[in-house]
Amino acid sequence: MNDCTTSKLTRVTGKKISVKLKYGYTIDDFIRDFDCTKEEFIKFLQKNFEKTSYNRILAEAEKNYKKKNCNKKSSSLISENSVYTENKLITTVFDDVLVKQQSETQDNVSEEQPSETQLTSSSLIEEERLQNLKDEEKILRDGIISKENEHKNLIAKRKQLFKKLETQRSMMLQLRKTIEQRKKEVEEISAELISLSDEIVSVNSFLSTRRTDLLNIQNQIKELEKISVFIYENGEIDTDNFLIDIPETWNDVFENILRNEVVENLSIKQIKQIAKLIVLTSILHANSLEYELTFESENSQKAFYELDKAMS
Numbered sequence: 001m002n003d004c005t006t007s008k009l010t011r012v013t014g015k016k017i018s019v020k021l022k023y024g025y026t027i028d029d030f031i032r033d034f035d036c037t038k039e040e041f042i043k044f045l046q047k048n049f050e051k052t053s054y055n056r057i058l059a060e061a062e063k064n065y066k067k068k069n070c071n072k073k074s075s076s077l078i079s080e081n082s083v084y085t086e087n088k089l090i091t092t093v094f095d096d097v098l099v100k101q102q103s104e105t106q107d108n109v110s111e112e113q114p115s116e117t118q119l120t121s122s123s124l125i126e127e128e129r130l131q132n133l134k135d136e137e138k139i140l141r142d143g144i145i146s147k148e149n150e151h152k153n154l155i156a157k158r159k160q161l162f163k164k165l166e167t168q169r170s171m172m173l174q175l176r177k178t179i180e181q182r183k184k185e186v187e188e189i190s191a192e193l194i195s196l197s198d199e200i201v202s203v204n205s206f207l208s209t210r211r212t213d214l215l216n217i218q219n220q221i222k223e224l225e226k227i228s229v230f231i232y233e234n235g236e237i238d239t240d241n242f243l244i245d246i247p248e249t250w251n252d253v254f255e256n257i258l259r260n261e262v263v264e265n266l267s268i269k270q271i272k273q274i275a276k277l278i279v280l281t282s283i284l285h286a287n288s289l290e291y292e293l294t295f296e297s298e299n300s301q302k303a304f305y306e307l308d309k310a311m312s
Helices: 014-022 027-033 038-048 051-084 088-111 116-174 176-224 250-257 268-286 298-311
Strands: 227-231 237-240 291-295
Touching: 014 027, 014 051, 014 227, 014 237, 027 038, 027 051, 038 051, 116 176, 227 268, 227 298, 237 268, 250 268, 268 291, 268 298, 291 298
Parallel strands: 227 291
Antiparallel strands: 227 237
16 A cells, blocks of 8 residues: 555545545545555545534445445345245255355455446436436426316316205205206215215325425435535635536625635635635525535635625
């Protein structure tokens, strides 16, 4: 293993780590990919990231590690159950071979590093999942609109039937000779009303379920479309899956906060960076876009949130 100062860690950025975490990287994957020891990697994170980002990276890496172990256990259980159905005697012999093969396979998998093809495949699966969710959202929305129209028609029809029922009752009092005929008609209409009431209850239940499903789908879409914003100590701002186009109005914000005591310990470059970030986040808020901020500098992070709170 190379020294930390000459390893691949010298070229690592916060964005690169964030992207690899989305692809399922664990601590073991990072130290293998960056050619360093676990101690060197942890020390690098502590030195280059503020505490919040450092804890988030370790938490997501641990979450990915547990997810991989869970998938391995599920695969082992499925294989054993399928063999058991053939023959109890054959199963006993085959299980020993299967366990040995699985152990060898897991050892090989733990030594392998995720390839570019695997990462690309994960990205495609994520994109496909997002598209499927959007398609499902459209189907649910169209279905709800259709059922809402049906619901309105049923309500209108029910009102008409109630009106007709009152008319028939009035005629029963006035026309004794036709009372039996009108009575039969009233009974038929009453039966239809009961049937319609059952339908209305069913439609209401359907709408309630579908609205809940739609809300869940929309929340998942928002989570997948969340924009990651990286604020580097050198004054640069970068985003993941979003094109930055900050208007020149950031200069006005810069002039406004330049003499604020909150930024007195920051460089001019960092103050300009905060001014641009204030304008960018206001644009994201205005467009109802979800986002997540990752700072390299704890001082810049503290100054930004104080200024943003004061200007809100």
